[in-house]
Amino acid sequence: MKAGVFDSGVGGLTVVKPLLEEKLFSEIIYFGDTARVPYGVKDRNTITRYALEAVEFFKNFDIEVLIIACNTVSAYAIEQLQKDAPFKIVGVIEAGVMALKCKVPQRKSNILILGTKATISSGKYEKFLEYEKYSNIISLAPSLFVPIAEEGLFGSVILEEAMKHYFKDISSPDVIILGCTHFPLIAKDLTNFFPNALLIHSGEAIVEFLKYNFKFSKKFEETKLKIFASDNPSNLKKIAKIWLKREI
Amino acid sequence: MKAGVFDSGVGGLTVVKPLLEEKLFSEIIYFGDTARVPYGVKDRNTITRYALEAVEFFKNFDIEVLIIACNTVSAYAIEQLQKDAPFKIVGVIEAGVMALKCKVPQRKSNILILGTKATISSGKYEKFLEYEKYSNIISLAPSLFVPIAEEGLFGSVILEEAMKHYFKDISSPDVIILGCTHFPLIAKDLTNFFPNALLIHSGEAIVEFLKYNFKFSKKFEETKLKIFASDNPSNLKKIAKIWLKREI
Structure with a gap:
């Protein structure tokens, strides 16, 4: 069983990591639209158009499921992508909400959603959470977290000051949804x-979501990984080697 | 006389501002490729391809000169753009170097070039400056400055900490080249x-460069401005209204 993973850039590799560890698939095809990253500041039509092009790309491979690692695409385009794709398409938002339901049954919990501007203004996480009767929800788009993570400034004064800035009106949340693929990289700082x-975490959530919704008859000895980028593949390859700790 | 101004996004409006003040043109057509911004992290081929598409767009207008406000495009694609365009094409790097030569004749001055990753790794500013016999040059790509400027965090602790981080090995420069259209927005903090x-400043430099290289027989009473974006035009319009202090 082969899977595709689509993201706007390199961030989706944080979703690939737990998928590789679980060995549910014989092969994973990753496509990062690095030429047009970031999606999180674009509007709905552009995001959908780019995501439809990615679905076309994955038609060249014999995959059974396409995982949309990008929260922004999951927020705006899932339904449209699902329309005429010859494979199943799953997004990280549904998966994240399912994970939250399992881990945090208390409906009065204080939930903080962090995402890109586009993800947050879509209101999709809130919609799902309100449907599940959660009520204490705050959403935030801390735009600087992505470039800070990309600069590798973990544990830095800059990141601490950025957290103070964005979280100045937030009192201790019970749950934080890492609603952008970059945010697992700053998980330690958030904690x-x-x-x-x-x-x-979207990656861990998607693993549980897949196990729940698909039949996996066996685990594979190893999951092969192929990586494609719409620009600068060497950069993606370099980051993949570091994050995933394997040769690509 | 009509001019086009091209930028990867909203930043080029910092170049439009002094052009409007000078009233050299009857009309300025601005195009920001907001759907695919930022260019500063993309590779040479992608940058050139996108810029060639922008030149095609400007062929729909009766312009005499196209100003490439984006330093990254000026660094990689100017020569190729000039090849078969039916109008003159000028870039901010040549203009910036000319401005520096006029204002700072001392060849031993300490020069600090700030730009995107792509602009800095192109080495284009250095090449021009070394040709002009400047020798004490340091180049830096402080990637966080752009998102910090876009978040409007001028005079903030975050920006101060970011400057401390990027400038930790820099002792007082005589000149700083603002080699990215966003950097005039943080000029006060840099000072x-x-x-x-x-x-x-690229915008002021381009005004001087145009006056030196073109014949402007008269000043216009007002320069009309038309703005186009490849995504989210309302956002560009909103920023233009604030930065340029006029209705669009």
């Missing part, structure tokens, strides 16, 4: 800032 | 950090 918050 | 440095 230092909010020591009591449980973090919901 | 607070390096009070003795002269700043070279």
Whole structure:
């Protein structure tokens, strides 16, 4: 069983990592639209158009499921992508909400959603969470977290000051949804800032979601990985080697 | 006389501002490729391809000169763009170097070039400056400055910490080249950090460059402005209204 993973850039590799560890698939085809990243500041039509082009790309491969690692695409385009794709398409938002339901049954919990501007203004996480009767929800688009993570400035004064800035009106949340593929990279910093918050990670959520919704008859010895980029593949390859700790 | 101004996004409006003040043109057509911004992290081929598409767009207008406000495009694609365009094409790097030569004749001056990753790794500013016999040149790509400027965090602790981070090995420069259209927005913060440095601003440089290279027989009463974006025109319009202090 082969899977595709689509992201606007390199961030989706944080979703690939737990998928590789689980060995559910014989092969994963990753496509990062690095030429047009970031999607999180674009509008709905552009995001959908680019995502439809990615679905066309994955038609060249014999995959059974396409995982949309990008929260922004999951927020705006899932339904349209699902329309005429010859494979199943799953997004990280549904998966994240399912993970939250399992781990945090208390409907009165304080939930903090972090995402890109586009993800947050879509209101999709809120919609799903309200449908599940969660009520104490705050959404935030801390735009600087992505470039800070990309600069590798973990544990830095800059990141600490950025957290102080964005979180100045937030009192200790019970749960933080990492609603952007880059945010697992700053998970440790977020935990230092909010020591009591449980973090919901898209990659781990998608693994559980797949196990729940698909029949996996066996585990593979190893999951092969192929990586494609719309620009600068060497950069993506370099980051993949570091994050995934394997040759590509 | 009509002019086109091309930028990867909203930043080029910092170049439009002094052009409007000078009233050299009857009309300015601005195109920001907001759907695919930023260019500064993309590779040479992608940047050139996107810029060639922008030149095609400007062929729909009766312009005499196209100003490439984007430093990254000016660094990689100017020669190729000039090949078969039916109008003159000028870039901000040549203009910036000319401005520096006029204002800072001392060849031993300490020059700090700030730009995107792509602009800096092109080495184009250095090449021009070395040709002009400047020798004390340092180049830097402080990637966080752009998103910090876009978040409007001028005079913030975050920006101060970011400057401390990027400038930790820089001792007081005589000149700073603002080699990215966003950097004029943080000019005041840069001056607070390096009070003795002269700043070279692409917009002002391009005005001088145009006056030197073109014949402007008269000033117009007002320069009309038309703005186009490849995505989210309302956002560009909103920023243009604030930055340029006029209705669009």
